[in-house]
Amino acid sequence: MRNIRTLTRRAAVVAASVTAALVLAACGDGGDDSGTGHAGGHSSASSSASADATAGAHxxxxxxxxxxxxxxxxxxxxxxxxxxxxxxxxxxxxxxxxxxxxxxxxxxxxxxxxxxxxxxxxxxxxxxxxxxxxxxxxxxxxxxxxxxxxxxxxxxxxxxxxxxxxxxxxxxxxxxxxxxxxxxxxxxxxxxxxxxxxxxxxxxxxxxxxxxxxxx
The missing domain is CATH 1.20.1260.10 (Ferritin, core subunit, four-helix bundle)
Incomplete structure (x- = not known):
């Protein structure tokens, strides 16, 4: 009986660990998307700066x-x-x-x-x-x-x-x-x-x- 309870607890721990890993992976993916977003933002800012420079050229x-x-x-x-x-x-x-x-x-x-x-x-x-x-x-x-x-x-x-x-x-x-x-x-x-x-x-x-x- 004790062995069954022990196995049950271990299974719960493993399940929790898998869930945590999945959450972290999702967060990691979100971070990548965010990073991409920031990169896009920088690209947009660079384009804007380039446009401003062109408008200011004489x-x-x-x-x-x-x-x-x-x-x-x-x-x-x-x-x-x-x-x-x-x-x-x-x-x-x-x-x-x-x-x-x-x-x-x-x-x-x-x-x-x-x-x-x-x-x-x-x-x-x-x-x-x-x-x-x-x-x-x-x-x-x-x-x-x-x-x-x-x-x-x-x-x-x-x-x-x-x-x-x-x-x-x-x-x-x-x-x-x-x-x-x-x-x-x-x-x-x-x-x-x-x-x-x-x-x-x-x-x-x-x-x-x-x-x-x-x-x-």
Missing amino acids: NAQDVSFAQGMIPHHQQALEMAALAADRASSAEVKDLASRVEKAQDPEIKTMSGWLTSWGEDVPASSDSAAESMHGMDHSGMPGMMDSADMDKLEKASGTDFDTMFLTMMIEHHEGAVDMATTEKDKGEYGPATSMAGDIVTAQTAEIAEMNKLLGKS
């Missing part, structure tokens, strides 16, 4: 775009500022106000890009903007020379309106050309996106200004 065209568009925008702001007390048309004043609201933030954004890239940032102070019409921008599409800016500054009323619209159309066309080049050749996502916005917005404003001038 090339010489991106630098050229920002360094050229900043002074281009600055001159547009200078022209727009003149409209406040010289324009006679409410439509011209409204357009000038919209130019200021759109382009001033873009100057700040592009300046930030250049700073982060370790590149030179064109002067953007008020004094620099006020003196821009005396600078040589002959190689930049749509930029006015000092004689043009002097004429605009001295004009008023309907003469100013006509001169402003005519000059701003040319100025916008230059910006669209520059932005189109950036869209085609740039690498930095935010820059090519801004270029697309510039093309869309300024093309619409060109049509608006032509209409104000009585052109189709």
